[in-house]
Every structure is written in structure tokens, then in C-alpha cells.
């Protein structure tokens with residue numbers, strides 16, 4: 001597998017936004033256990049702070065030993081005067097991901113890709129060391145998402161729900177009806193391209209019940225993870241997105257039983273009273289892969305892998 005293929009599979013239950021102009025938040029950000037830290041140079045940063053945020057993010061990436069994936073949300077490449085300067089300053093500091101906000105065209109992605117490829121060569125980095133996550137935050141972007149998702153450096157599509165509903169001229173509801181179509185379309189485009197889909201932020205930080213309901217819904221839809229804005233949200237997402245002990249044990253029984261069935265020329269079997277065939281095995285394998293990625297079990301300890 002290439003490094004880009006690996007990046008498409010990585011565990012990304014939580015991508016926590018960290019405003020790029022707050023030294024204290026940046027310094028402590030890794031303590032909270034998010035799968036990805038996303039340093040923001042875009043909408044969390046006032047125009048007057050754009051240069052200082054860019055510099056702070058750059059030095060943080062160079063000097064702090066982040067134990068997790070790092071991403072930087074830059075400003076828009078063609079619609080603002082800051083995006084290209086963000087890339088020039090930040091790429092040599094080697095974040096794992098660049099998040100392109102308000103993505104609306106393949107051309108924007110290709111500009112970023114070209115700059116990334118030049119940096120990788122100049123800095124003697126392996127091809128695929130820096131990849132792209134595109135945020136869809138407008139109807140125009142949604143209409144282009146199928147093409148955007150298939151750009152070779154794009155490893156995930158995120159929904160930017162707050163901007164999206166502003167474009168739709170509606171407001172956020174707890175039921176989420178206003179984002180249902182966008183979420184579905186983003187998921188289909190991501191799956192068609194073989195990449196991940198990351199759900200949007202939930203801004204009502206202390207509304208735990210509302211947050212849990214939204215995270216459960218987006219996980220049930222098929223999303224791989226969620227953008228978050230506050231450390232309190234991380235544990236909730238991880239709990240909902242990490243397979244339970246019962247799910248893992250059942251999935252392991254399915255995989256072991258299926259291997260045994262195939263070895264005995266059978267394509268279908270029953271485990272725990274339920275019929276097991278091909279697609280159910282695919283889902284069981286995914287749960288086991290998630291459990292391995294989350295560090296709950298080790299591949300070497302799995303019976304059917306031996």
C-alpha cells in the first residue's frame with residue numbers, strides 16, 4: 001500500500017479545531033487525545049491576526065512533538081489573499097494534512113496538490129507525506145464533490161455545516177434535516193472515491209445530549225468521524241465511534257467462523273443465532289480493523305489471522 005492509501009484508512013474519529021493564534025491552546029492541544037489536531041488559520045482567525053496565526057502554526061509544527069495526526073486549515077486559495085501564503089509558510093513544516101475550506105472546484109485542489117508535490121521533492125519527503133482534506137461548505141461545492149473527492153491527494157471530504165446552512169439560507173436544527181442531503185451526498189462521493197467522510201462541528205459545546213444524538217446519527221449514516229471544537233467533545237465521539245467489547249467479540253467470532261466455513265467449502269454459516277454471509281463478513285472485518293486502529297486489540301493476537 002502507498003502512503004496515500006494508508007492515509008485514506010487512518011483512524012479519524014475526531015479532528016479538533018485549534019485556533020492558530022492561541023499559544024496556550026496549541027501547547028495543550030495534544031493532551032486531550034483527539035485523533036487529529038487541526039490548527040486553524042481560517043475562520044477562527046481575525047484578518048488582523050492572519051500573519052501571526054500562520055507563523056505560530058508553522059513554529060508549533062516544527063517545535064512541538066505532536067503524538068497524533070496534524071492538519072492545518074488554510075485560507076481559501078483563490079478567494080482570499082492569504083491561502084497561497086499559508087501554504088508557502090506551512091508546507092515546509094510538514095503537517096500530515098492540509099484542509100482546504102469552502103472547496104468548490106478541482107482546480108483549487110490541483111493548485112494545492114502542485115505546491116505539496118514541489119515541497120515534498122524540495123524537502124526530501126516521501127511522495128504522499130502531506131495529503132488533503134476538502135471541506136464542502138456551499139451548494140456549489142456540493143455539486144462538484146464527486147470530482148473533488150477523486151483528486152489523487154484528497155484522502156477525506158468534510159462537511160462545513162455552518163457555512164453550508166448559511167448558503168442554504170436556513171438554520172441549524174437538532175434533527176439535522178437541513179444537512180441531510182449534503183451529508184448523504186458527501187458520504188456517497190467519499191465512498192465512490194474510496195476515501196473518508198468527516199461530519200461537521202456541533203457548536204453548542206455544553207449541549208451534551210444534543211451532541212450525542214448528532215454524533216450517533218452521523219455514525220449511523222456512515223461517517224468516519226467528526227470535526228470538534230472543544231476537548232469535552234472528544235471522549236463522547238470516541239465512545240460512539242469505537243466498537244464496543246461485545247461488537248468486537250461477535251465480529252471476531254464471525255471472522256473465525258467464516259474462515260472455518262470457507263475452509264470446509266461453505267459460503268454461509270450462523271454465529272450467535274444470526275446468518276453470516278459475505279457482506280456481514282465485510283462489516284465484521286471493518287469493526288475488527290477499527291478496534292485494531294483504536295489500540296483495543298492487536299492483529300497478532302487474532303485467531304483467524306494466525
Ligand SMILES: CC(C)(COP(=O)(O)OP(=O)(O)OC[C@H]1O[C@@H](n2cnc3c(N)ncnc32)[C@H](O)[C@@H]1OP(=O)(O)O)[C@@H](O)C(=O)NCCC(=O)NCCSC(=O)C[C@@](O)(CC(=O)O)C(=O)O
Nearest residue numbers: 017018019025043044159160161162163200201227229230
Ligand atoms: C468554543 C470555545 C471558544 C470555548 O472556549 P472556552 O474558553 O469557553 O472553553 P473552556 O471550556 O473554558 O475550555 C476549557 C479548556 O479547554 C481548552 N480548550 C477549549 N477549546 C479548545 C480547543 N479547541 N483546542 C485546544 N484547547 C481548547 C481551553 O484553553 C481550556 O483550557 P484550560 O484553561 O487549561 O482549562 C473554544 O473551545 C474554541 O475556541 N474552540 C475552537 C473554535 C474554532 O476553532 N472554530 C473554528 C472552527 S469551526 C468553523 O469554522 C465552522 C466550520 O467551518 C466547521 C467545519 O468546516 O467543519 C463550518 O462551516 O461548519
Ligand SMILES: [Mg+2]
Nearest residue numbers: 043137160163
Ligand atoms: Mg466554515
